């Protein structure tokens with residue numbers, strides 16, 4: 001393992017965790033963050049630590065294949081889900097898991113978020129599906145979430161929360177924000193007769209634009 005790279009990724013995950021903790025994406029309990037370190041390892045936030053005191057070296061380096069980890073601190077209980085996503089979706093390098101309020105409204109109702117917002121389909125890839133209910137922290141949850149994430153950068157987790165992914169931590173953070181906003185907008189549209197879904201062609205065009213053409217390249 002490249003120690004310099006490990007330190008960089010630990011610092012980036014720590015910064016993202018603090019940003020998450022001060023965002024509106026966490027109410028009461030905060031979420032957890034991971035980023036790919038190399039083909040075999042990821043860096044994840046530790047379990048049950050007050051986020052104010054988090055230091056880069058507290059971010060846990062975990063072997064994605066067997067979930068063994070280095071150091072004294074235990075990784076988040078959601079580690080199996082993070083590892084599974086990073087292992088099976090090579091284009092994803094960062095994962096943010098939250099229990100944000102409107103995402104949880106939809107997840108608790110087992111209702112997907114229909115594709116009704118431009119930024120939602122651009123960044124998340126379309127309708128946000130709901131991963132079936134499973135016990136948190138289990139391999140079953142990891143499997144259910146991976147299925148709901150197929151072709152998407154975000155998913156709801158039944159009765160639990162949401163997961164958002166990106167090619168880097170900034171993108172994952174944006175995805176988490178857009179997912180929560182889309183859930184809120186959808187709930188709001190129900191008061192005015194319901195949202196109007198975007199068509200498949202436009203969704204495919206916008207997602208392709210974001211993934212392949214957008215930005216400074």
Ligand SMILES: [Zn+2]
Nearest residue numbers: 078097136161
């Ligand atoms: Zn959770």
